Amino acid sequence: MLAGRDTERAAVATLLDSARAGAGGALVVHGLPGVGKSALLADTADTASGMTVLRTRGVESESPLPFAALHRLLHPVLDRVGSLPTPQSRALRAAFGETEDGATDRFLVFLAVLSLLSAEADSAPVLVVVDDAHWLDDASAAALLFAARRVPEESVAVLFGARDADERTFDSGDLPTLELAGIDDAAAAALLTERSGSAVPADVSERLVGSTGGNPLALVELAGILSPAQLTGREPLPAELPLTTGVERAFLDRYRRLPAGAQTYLLVAAADDSGGVDVVERAARALDAPADALEAVERSGLLQEVGDRLELRHPLVRSAVYAAATGRRRRRVHAALAEALTSPADADR
Known part of the structure; x- marks a missing residue:
């Protein structure tokens, strides 16, 4: 259940429809931890009918490794590398450690990425989903941003998800952005009810939204921590809710x-x-x-x-x-x- 995200889903749907019509583009979905970026990206990938979906994500432990995230993204289409112009093909193979050509020409690698996406889009529109972009290794981030800025005439949509207020940030430059804020009271009540299995009164929902800023992940965690009696209003909520120091506290x-x-x-x-x-x-x-x-x-x-x-x-x-x-x-x-x-x-x- 993706509660309270009709507006955001419509914005992403517009991006995908444009790509299907041959006018690609990119969008950076960003927000605080737990606000639902990954859920929105997953929902988009799962419902992108008629599109080839390529997915990757930034991984903290791989962030020092050049082209690590890019390798995961392109792995399903690497059989097309041989059809690329020879300089691009050699550069991409060298970046992925498949040849011993010495220093990697990053510009040729970036061109190869764009060429691969374009070639794949000749068969069906392509959706590129990049989650946790703030943890991308620098080389993968640069390559994906390079491609994202050059797909307006391709049937390619590039969707990034990035966390705000983190020690690492994703510098997306001039790409369009979509900020996810907390969900409203009505959406929060629906989410809490769905997670707890019982109707949650408005006053309980409002208290929880106020304490979490409508953060969906925090609400889900609270639905699992609080007792059924507290969620249905039969018992008072604790004076100090379990998430006073942030979403990670629950984990x-x-x-x-x-x-x-x-x-x-x-x-x-x-x-x-x-x-x-x-x-x-x-x-x-x-x-x-x-x-x-x-x-x-x-x-x-x-x-x-x-x-x-x-x-x-x-x-x-x-x-x-x-x-x-x-x-x-x-x-x-x-x-x-x-x-x-x-x-x-x-x-x-």
């Missing part, structure tokens, strides 16, 4: 209530950038996490297992858990992950 409180082994498991998952269950399992076991650690973390709602992948509840889980760890503990986790990466495909990692 950290939940994380710190986990058993020690489950905390270790979640920290490994936060430090890992592959999302692979096998890698996280091997590293966590090396750090003495018990066999039922994943089950305990899943019960907390901070992480879920989807097939052979692990998905964190929200990007803020990663940053909150990782930032709360000591430097020594982080080093132990990264060392365990390094030992767990036994596949030749992980040599670069």
Whole structure:
């Protein structure tokens, strides 16, 4: 349920309709943590009918690695690289470590990105979704911004999501922007009711909106923390709501209530950038996490297992858990992950 975002969804739909008509463009969706940027981008990607969707996101641990995010974005269409002009093809292959051509010509890489998107758009309109853009490595950010400014005559839409008030910022320059603010009382009441399973009175909803600024993630977290009696008004809300120090507080409180082994498991998952269950399992076991650690973390709602992948509840889980760890503990986790990466495909990692 994407509550209270009709106006924002309409703005994004206009961008996609223009791209389908051959007049591409870009849009940067930005806002405070938890305000719903990722939800809006995911909803757009899931409902972009008739379009080829290419997705990537910035990952804090990969931000020092040139072209890391770009490689994830273009991986589904790398079979087209051979059709590019030779200088562009060689430059892109060199950037991705597939050749030993020496120094990478960034301008040719940027042109190759644009050429790949254009070629893919010859078959169907393309939607490029880039979440957590504030954590993009600099080279990927530059390449994507270069392409985003040059798609007005292509059937390509580029949609960025970036966090405000973070230690890293996404400098999108002159690209159009869409700021997400908190949702209103009516949307908040609908969201709380949907999450709690019971009708939430207006006075309760208004109090929660006032304390969170209408932050959807904060509201969702409160719906999981407060008792049914408090949410339905049968009991008073606590004088101090559990999110007084910010949205991440809810994640950290939940994380710190986990058993020690489950905390270790979640920290490994936060430090890992592959999302692979096998890698996280091997590293966590090396750090003495018990066999039922994943089950305990899943019960907390901070992480879920989807097939052979692990998905964190929200990007803020990663940053909150990782930032709360000591430097020594982080080093132990990264060392365990390094030992767990036994596949030749992980040599670069």
